[in-house]
Amino acid sequence: MDSIPFPNKHFYRGKLPISNCFTPGIRLWSNGFPIKVDTYRSCSNLCHYCLARVQSAAMTERSGVRHDQRICRYMSVGELNRALGKARQPDGWMGWALRGKYFIEAGTLCEMFQEADISVRSTWNFLQATRALKIPLIVNTKGNLLCKSDEYFQLFATHPVPVIVNLSFTTYDDNDARANEPFAPLPSERVKLIRRLRDHGIPTTIYLAPYMPDITGKDLPGIVRRSIDAGAVALHLRNFYLTGKHFRTRRWTRYVADNKAVLSRDGMVWKVSRTEMMRAFDVMREEAEKIDPRFKVLGMKTEWFEMEPYHGRMPMDSLPDQFQAGIIDFTAIPILRKVREALSQPQTLLWSKIGYKESLIDLPRTVYLSGDDEATWMACSCLGAPKVPTASAVKLLETGYNWLRMGLWNGTKDFGFIQTVGMIWPVVSANGLPATESGGDRIYAFVPRELEKELITDYGNTTGVSESLASTFLVPERAGGTEDKFYPPEKREIWYDDFNAHWI
Numbered sequence: 001m002d003s004i005p006f007p008n009k010h011f012y013r014g015k016l017p018i019s020n021c022f023t024p025g026i027r028l029w030s031n032g033f034p035i036k037v038d039t040y041r042s043c044s045n046l047c048h049y050c051l052a053r054v055q056s057a058a059m060t061e062r063s064g065v066r067h068d069q070r071i072c073r074y075m076s077v078g079e080l081n082r083a084l085g086k087a088r089q090p091d092g093w094m095g096w097a098l099r100g101k102y103f104i105e106a107g108t109l110c111e112m113f114q115e116a117d118i119s120v121r122s123t124w125n126f127l128q129a130t131r132a133l134k135i136p137l138i139v140n141t142k143g144n145l146l147c148k149s150d151e152y153f154q155l156f157a158t159h160p161v162p163v164i165v166n167l168s169f170t171t172y173d174d175n176d177a178r179a180n181e182p183f184a185p186l187p188s189e190r191v192k193l194i195r196r197l198r199d200h201g202i203p204t205t206i207y208l209a210p211y212m213p214d215i216t217g218k219d220l221p222g223i224v225r226r227s228i229d230a231g232a233v234a235l236h237l238r239n240f241y242l243t244g245k246h247f248r249t250r251r252w253t254r255y256v257a258d259n260k261a262v263l264s265r266d267g268m269v270w271k272v273s274r275t276e277m278m279r280a281f282d283v284m285r286e287e288a289e290k291i292d293p294r295f296k297v298l299g300m301k302t303e304w305f306e307m308e309p310y311h312g313r314m315p316m317d318s319l320p321d322q323f324q325a326g327i328i329d330f331t332a333i334p335i336l337r338k339v340r341e342a343l344s345q346p347q348t349l350l351w352s353k354i355g356y357k358e359s360l361i362d363l364p365r366t367v368y369l370s371g372d373d374e375a376t377w378m379a380c381s382c383l384g385a386p387k388v389p390t391a392s393a394v395k396l397l398e399t400g401y402n403w404l405r406m407g408l409w410n411g412t413k414d415f416g417f418i419q420t421v422g423m424i425w426p427v428v429s430a431n432g433l434p435a436t437e438s439g440g441d442r443i444y445a446f447v448p449r450e451l452e453k454e455l456i457t458d459y460g461n462t463t464g465v466s467e468s469l470a471s472t473f474l475v476p477e478r479a480g481g482t483e484d485k486f487y488p489p490e491k492r493e494i495w496y497d498d499f500n501a502h503w504i
């Protein structure tokens, strides 16, 4: 095995093939980025609180390769070529997304700018390839090589189409960071990176993750102040999930015992309680309002109707048009924004009124249900997506529009994504089955929390709103195209003239 540079010891290059690094369709309905990629399946930052390592180790081991944190697992050139070569494939999701030049989100489970890349060149090759294809990027990173290598910074900063950075922090205190993320750049180095990126027309969102109450929570107003001062455009707050064998050590058992007042348990998972998350969120939002209301504090997407929904981790609406072009047309966001217009009223949601019209949006011609490696991800990761036995070698395709209706709205056996959103309920017909429109699309109802007791019925198999009651509710309506994909110009806050100047 080759030994490669690593901050404090030798780190070895793994040679075995790992599972697919391109994962199309994940969390598509809420962010609009159709492809995700991890150029690594191992991370040399070794943050003590890392949950991603548990997930990425599981993916590696599922493909029969042992996980060992001293071995660098990475995306091969062969896989990169194979994935990007799909741009020539007329059927399927990847080909459509690549040809449409929609965003690729990179670095979802492992640090893509880890030092190993100087030797391995997985991220380097990915950046070169997407540069040649002019594909916009949104990257999640702690910024190792962006801070330390001018060669990497220049390659990234001169990407010919928009790039966006989600820069991870748990604290702005260098000493606290040293104790928990020993091989990542110090927060003070990352803060300098934000300004440098901004000077190159690249917006940064602070990805405050995971939120550790005893560390991150020490100075929340200070985090907002320093983020704004550094030139970041938004802050995205994420919970801290303590689960899996990594968190069964004495250190984390003690952590749970010491912080029980602000944690809650959900099955096998300990996480920060909703009360504490909301408190932290409110403190930061209030501070941002005082300093610069254009700086958005975001996060906790399961509570859709409690906060303004934006695409991904960014208020994309306020970025120049070049950034917006990389978001797909058919997320749940415009639908949920429409519902938000009458939050105090119960509403009946009909696909024919509030959904998308096939002729008005850009859709893939077809999506693979089986017979292509992308089918695995489209089915198992994209919540609400059609589920078929994807291991089958038989090519099974669905039209893009039908796939959208199933994934976002109808589901196959159970329900579509829309029913996973809090305060949205199925409408139930007199025979106890889900109510549908004449075209077969399921009917849902939005019920404000204060009316749940009055309007929701438990039918045994399901809980929802009766069809006769739903027929009296407001029925919101959209034109069904891209006219409301983003907020209209008069509602947008075009705060960042420097980004506009760079991209016009």
Ligand code: SF4
Pocket (backbone or CB within 6 Å): 043, 044, 045, 046, 047, 049, 050, 051, 052, 053, 109, 110, 111, 142, 181, 184
């Ligand atoms: S940088 Fe991210 S993926 Fe890497 S160890 Fe830290 S938390 Fe985990």
